[in-house]
Amino acid sequence: xxxxxxxxxxxxxxxxxxxxxxxxxxxxxxxxxxxxxxxxxxxxxxxxxxxxxxxxxxxxxxxxxxxxxxxxxxxxxxxxxxxxxxxxxxxxxxxxxxxxxxxxxxxxxxxxxxxxxxxxxxxxxxxxxxxxxxxxxxxxxxxxxxxxxxxxxxxxxxxxxxxxxxxxxxxxxxxxxxxxxxxxxxxxxxxxxxxxxxxxxxxxxxxxxxxxxxxxxxxxxxxxxxxxxxxxxxxxxxxxxxxxxxxxxxxxxxxxxxxxxxxxxxxxxxxxxxxxx
Amino acid sequence: xxxxxxxxxxxxxxxxxxxxxxxxxxxxxxxxxxxxxxxxxxxxxxxxxxxxxxxxxxxxxxxxxxxxxxxxxxxxxxxxxxxxxxxxxxxxxxxxxxxxxxxxxxxxxxxxxxxxxxxxxxxxxxxxxxxxxxxxxxxxxxxxxxxxxxxxxxxxxxxxxxxxxxxxxxxxxxxxxxxxxxxxxxxxxxxxxxxxxxxxxxxxxxxxxxxxxxxxxxxxxxxxxxxxxxxxxxxxxxxxxxxxxxxxxxxxxxxxxxxxxxxxxxxxxxxxxxxxxxxxxxxxxxxxxxxxxxxxxxxxxxxxxxxxxxxxxxxxxxxxxxxxxxxxxxxxxxxxxxxxxxxxxxxxxxxxxx
Numbered sequence: 001x002x003x004x005x006x007x008x009x010x011x012x013x014x015x016x017x018x019x020x021x022x023x024x025x026x027x028x029x030x031x032x033x034x035x036x037x038x039x040x041x042x043x044x045x046x047x048x049x050x051x052x053x054x055x056x057x058x059x060x061x062x063x064x065x066x067x068x069x070x071x072x073x074x075x076x077x078x079x080x081x082x083x084x085x086x087x088x089x090x091x092x093x094x095x096x097x098x099x100x101x102x103x104x105x106x107x108x109x110x111x112x113x114x115x116x117x118x119x120x121x122x123x124x125x126x127x128x129x130x131x132x133x134x135x136x137x138x139x140x141x142x143x144x145x146x147x148x149x150x151x152x153x154x155x156x157x158x159x160x161x162x163x164x165x166x167x168x169x170x171x172x173x174x175x176x177x178x179x180x181x182x183x184x185x186x187x188x189x190x191x192x193x194x195x196x197x198x199x200x201x202x203x204x205x206x207x208x209x210x211x212x213x214x215x216x217x218x219x220x221x222x223x224x225x226x227x228x229x230x231x232x233x234x235x236x237x238x239x240x241x242x243x244x245x246x247x248x249x250x251x252x253x254x255x256x257x258x259x260x261x262x263x264x265x266x267x268x269x270x271x272x273x274x275x276x277x
Numbered sequence: 278x279x280x281x282x283x284x285x286x287x288x289x290x291x292x293x294x295x296x297x298x299x300x301x302x303x304x305x306x307x308x309x310x311x312x313x314x315x316x317x318x319x320x321x322x323x324x325x326x327x328x329x330x331x332x333x334x335x336x337x338x339x340x341x342x343x344x345x346x347x348x349x350x351x352x353x354x355x356x357x358x359x360x361x362x363x364x365x366x367x368x369x370x371x372x373x374x375x376x377x378x379x380x381x382x383x384x385x386x387x388x389x390x391x392x393x394x395x396x397x398x399x400x401x402x403x404x405x406x407x408x409x410x411x412x413x414x415x416x417x418x419x420x421x422x423x424x425x426x427x428x429x430x431x432x433x434x435x436x437x438x439x440x441x442x443x444x445x446x447x448x449x450x451x452x453x454x455x456x457x458x459x460x461x462x463x464x465x466x467x468x469x470x471x472x473x474x475x476x477x478x479x480x481x482x483x484x485x486x487x488x489x490x491x492x493x494x495x496x497x498x499x500x501x502x503x504x505x506x507x508x509x510x511x512x513x514x515x516x517x518x519x520x521x522x523x524x525x526x527x528x529x530x531x532x533x534x535x536x537x538x539x540x541x542x543x544x545x546x547x548x549x550x551x552x553x554x555x556x557x558x559x560x561x562x563x564x565x566x567x568x569x570x571x572x573x574x575x576x577x578x579x580x581x582x583x584x585x586x587x588x589x590x591x592x593x594x595x596x597x598x599x600x601x602x603x604x605x606x607x608x609x610x611x612x613x614x615x616x617x618x619x620x621x622x623x624x625x626x627x628x629x630x631x
Contacts, residue, residue: 008405015402023390026431098386102447105350107375108403 009109016103016116017123020090024124034086035128038079039135045071045199046139055232056201065140070232072132072141073153073225074198077218079132080125080161081193084168087121088185091172095274114267118165125161129154144230153228156252160221163256163263170267173274198222201234214242217255224248303328303455303486304349308358311344311510318344320510321358326488328454331481333501334490337603341510342490343383346459349488350380363455376404379448383460385440386447389433393424393443396432397450404451411450418446422476438469445476455486462496474499494518494598506602514606525597525605527552530578531565535588540564546585550578568594 004011024031046068055070094100094113103113143150168185175181193199195212196219202210213219223245226233235241244251304326311319319341326332334342347353349360351371359366365373380386387396394415401411419428422442427435432443441461448456458477462470477500481487491497497504498518506514506521514521530551534543540557543564547555551566558564568574575594582589 011405012403015399019388019391019395019399022395023388026390098382098384099388100386101352101380101382102386102400103403104352105375105378105380106400106403107372107405112403 009111009115012108012112013115013119015108016112017119018116020116020120021123024120031124031127034083034124035131037082038075038128038132041078042072042075042132042135042139045075053200056203056234057232057236066232068136068140069142070201070226070234071199072136073222073229073231075136076129076132076157076225077160077196077222078193078198079128080157081164081218082186082189083121083125083128083161084164085182085185085189086124087117087165087168088172088175089178089181090121091117091169092175092181093178095173096177110271111268114166114169114271117169118162121165121168122158122162125158129157141231145228149228149230153225156221156224156228156249159256160217160252163259166260166263166267170263170270173267173270192216192218196222197234203234211242214245217244217252217259220244220248220251220255224252301327302361303330304332304360304362304488306345306349306358306360309345309348309355309360310357311341311348311353311355318510319348319355319358322507322511324360324505324512326486328486329481329484330503331477331487331489331501333497333504334488334507335492335494335497335504335602336490336507337492339509340507342507343459344510345507346380346382346457346488346490350378350457351375376451377454378457379451379453379455380457381441381445381448381459381461383463385444387432387440387443390431392429392431393419393435393439393446394428396443397447400447401450406451414450418449422446423472438465438472441465441469441473445473449480453485455488456480458487458489460490460492463492494521494602495596506606508603514602521602522597525567525601527567527569527597528571528574529565529595529597529601530568530574531563531591531593531595532578532582532589533591534562534564535590537562539587542585543582543587543589546581546587547578549581550574562590565595 049067053067055066091114094117100113104110171184171188172181175184195209196216197213198218202213202219205213223233223235225231227248235245240246302325304324306322306324309319309322309324310317322341322345324332324334324345334345336342344353348355349362349367351367351374354368359368361367362374363377365377367374388399391399397415397418398408398411401414402408406414416425419425422445424439424442424446427439432440435443445458445461461477462473465473474496477487477489481500487500489497489500494504502517504514504516504518504521505512514524516524530547532543532547534540537559540559540562544555544557547564547566551568553567555564555566568578572594575592579592582592
């Protein structure tokens with residue numbers, strides 16, 4: 001057969017991605033649970049915590065609704081980060097089933113297994129983000145800066161999702177079974193999401209934590225989304241912040257590029273080594 | 278002792294058979310060695326499979342059959358030794374090998390959430406075949422394997438036999454010249470087993486080269502032109518099934534006496550009708566002996582035992598099994614190994630494979 005335009009790696013990756021997406025569609029329980037958790041988080045934080053957390057820089061009358069608008073981009077960020085865990089479990093599951101032997105005895109590009117996994121996970125997130133956006137609108141979140149900037153915010157979220165999926169895959173390749181993959185896959189995500197500005201303004205944290213959180217790529221992502229959506233950012237006018245929080249979009253793009261450049265080759269090497277002994 | 282003399286003879290004949298020229302070999306392996314930590318799964322395995330033939334690799338669990346197949350299908354690298362498949366080196370030209378082979382392993386390598394049809398088209402596209410051609414081929418295979426009705430249901434709803442058929446169909450999508458079947462009928466019901474044998478027979482008639490591994494002499498007998506017996510990672514015998522069975526001494530007559538005290542009398546009675554000394558197992562009250570002559574011997578044995586007043590619980594005329602082959606070749610029975618567990622892709626090196 002003629003070599004396809006974008007090469008066999010892309011072709012095989014798309015075949016594997018299609019297979020992964022079909023598997024998700026046929027497993028509605030899994031999809032349902034991956035949608036329910038962020039929805040519950042939105043409702044929990046909006047209604048239970050909403051009144052208690054003041055947002056710096058927002059007008060006092062705005063009150064709880066300011067927090068809800070502040071919160072939604074944080075939930076978006078947290079959801080895309082946590083989706084990395086499903087990449088970890090997904091790849092661990094693939095590696096422990098007979099199908100991986102089928103793949104390895106085929107003349108397909110071996111990289112396609114990882115490429116298809118991360119691509120499918122990112123595509124699945126589009127649906128999740130849509131559901132989240134609707135839930136947000138229901139509890140009072142609004143987009144103030146128009147559709148173009150909002151779309152760019154969603155693209156940033158998807159890029160970040162794709163990036164952490166590769167980290168998730170790399171972790172999953174070290175896991176001997178899906179149970180340990182579940183635990184390990186979630187473990188690193190808690191510090192990543194809670195040591196950031198996703199849920200609370202940084203001012204309330206001790207200084208050492210503020211520094212870490214300021215340089216956490218997730219904080220930049222969430223801040224970028226807040227700015228693009230026109231939601232309260234939790235930043236005070238006239239105060240200077242560390243570089244990532246002054247240039248959140250640039251820092252998000254930069255850190256995604258660096259993380260991908262590190263973890264894609266790491267994952268590819270790990271896959272090759274773990275499957276040829 | 279007879280058994281060790283036999284094994285010496287068969288070892289030398291095995292060596293000379295495998296030093297034959299490999300110019301026409303679909304599969305050729307020389308001195309394959311593979312360790313898993315401390316365990317030596319393959320200990321210098323040699324193999325020649327001429328094109329268009331079926332070779333059965335026969336051995337108990339742990340003998341090295343699956344390890345050998347995994348090396349030949351590029352899933353594992355040998356620690357030393359070399360192998361070529363269709364003339365391509367399995368380590369240095371792995372992709373070329375993958376293009377011409379099909380593999381059906383012990384555990385069905387199919388995707389549970391995809392339908393039968395989707396499984397086949399996915400595999401076809403990963404062979405880099407044109408999508409339209411693949412769709413037609415999938416339909417053809419589904420019909421051939423009686424899966425057309427279930428084709429558009431997820432494989433997770435299929436029975437064990439159906440899953441195995443999808444697995445076999447997937448290995449045939451690209452019309453492989455060489456097919457590797459690793460214990461393809463283990464765990465299948467008799468009906469499915471016969472169906473699978475019929476399909477394999479068809480493939481062989483069409484010119485496909487087949488390397489088949491099995492624990493059952495009957496299966497190797499039925500399907501293979503040539504049988505290679507392996508144990509502890511090396512070849513211990515090689516020949517057609519008739520040759521092997523002659524080495525074993527043909528059929529065995531086995532009786533179970535009712536009263537343990539009559540065992541020695543039973544053995545004496547049996548030696549009157551058998552070709553060699555009977556073997557007595559006091560625990561199971563079993564006396565067995567090699568015989569020739571089919572059912573006439575059976576009738577005569579019963580008469581002799583009856584005349585001697587020996588009460589028997591059971592009498593059976595048995596075709597040789599793998600245990601008999603091993604007993605004759607190695608002086609011991611093929612070790613009892615626990616049944617293989619479903620694959621867990623452990624990262625450790627201490628895992629022993631069969």
